[in-house]
Amino acid sequence: MRGDPGFEDIKLPLASGSRRIHGSVARDLGIAILAGRYAPGDVLPGEIEFSEQLKVSRTAYREAVRILSAKGLVESRPRTGTRVTQRSRWNLLDPDILAWAFEAEPSETFIRDLFELRMIVEPAAAALAAERRSGLDISRMGHALEEMGRYGLATEIGRAADQAFHNTILEAARNGPLMALSSSIAAAVTWTTIFKQRRSALPRDPMPDHRVLYEAIVAGDVEAARAAMTELVRLALADTELSLKA
């Protein structure tokens, strides 16, 4: 029953098109809620009516509701039906919810809030990484940085290297909950990047600030790492602000 050791690098969990029915219903409803088409306190149509309306079975619809409920978006009880919960109960850091939020054209406030949180969390993560990184971490980061420089952020492989770079920093911080948090945020910020590249290709060269951060972590200089990450996030925010106004 124990799992074989090397299963973690199999292919990606699900490609874009292949989603099961319950999954796509959950996604659609989730986006609708995040977009405000159903507001907190609203009660959804009854199971039978709504599932017919969506042209799916009651089973599939109910499984979709369970998913939304698990993320805190809705709450269902007999007799009263299924209603959208108040915003403060939403799991805003859930990766799916973040993805849905960006599908639903997130408010400028929300993006700003995310950067504010990022500014709190990521520099601290970088500081911990500088303290705890192993040789393997360093070589991974170095490799990622090299690829990133070679291919640039315009290519798929370059962006993957960027992701790997940041991910390795998080792993090096050796803190599970922190990693769960930062990787969610980072993913969200990636959507922002895509979002922002719709309007104009980003002109700034991202390599210098990444290199400074890398050097600080390699040197084990905690405060330099913190400062470098702070600056990196600050620059990213500046880019985003720019494109929001554009």
Next chain:
Amino acid sequence: MRGDPGFEDIKLPLASGSRRIHGSVARDLGIAILAGRYAPGDVLPGEIEFSEQLKVSRTAYREAVRILSAKGLVESRPRTGTRVTQRSRWNLLDPDILAWAFEAEPSETFIRDLFELRMIVEPAAAALAAERRSGLDISRMGHALEEMGRYGLATEIGRAADQAFHNTILEAARNGPLMALSSSIAAAVTWTTIFKQRRSALPRDPMPDHRVLYEAIVAGDVEAARAAMTELVRLALADTELSLKA
């Protein structure tokens, strides 16, 4: 269809005993996974076999799996079955997962990681609160502090006041994602408190550090608020460390 305005203070969503079947199955399996009884990579028995074994219908079992899947604990696909995902994909900040983790006798490392995260996030939240708090926030905090002093943390009502105090600080920070995060952590910390009170009633009077924090936020002194919260978390950690060793 729009919700009536005052619905947020209805009675609590679910009492301890009243859980639906899919909910309790999800809880049981969640705890089992968090406790390591099913390790990442393990594949669960098939739907039919497992649901029979648990003495529930396939419907209820499947809804339970949807819940776990929504929280990132498992992943199911035709032919391969339902398997526990690798730990890095778990949503460790989900309130339910945190609750389950504490049910499952969390590792000392995990508790330490949580405090480390708390040390990163909460002082920043306090600083923001000092900057942004409204008059209403202040009066709420004051009231909570008063009740907390009157009833003490040994009583249910006193602990509720403590919760309210911290929660108001989070609201005052005016950042949705940050609030989602901190409230999860706070809940986890509450369980730590319960956990730790099993062994010995905590001797330290929690009022002084709370009052210092309150004064700083009232005064709008950002750095003092940050420092006060840092100290508060540090003391809490010290208490916990003590009871872990005991």
Next chain:
DNA sequence: CTAAGTTATTTGTATGAGTAAAGAGCTGAG
């Protein structure tokens, strides 16, 4: 007017049948 009991509506649970996906193994060509 209050409180206890009844009713009606909505979600929850169960079961069985049939569909679709995806790895395992076979087969045959190179």
Next chain:
DNA sequence: CTCAGCTCTTTACTCATACAAATAACTTAG
């Protein structure tokens, strides 16, 4: 021997239907 392609078989996924449980709203006795 290697590998592409096909078939096969296992497993989760979807659907339809019936019945159970919970509970808000109503009704009625006091």
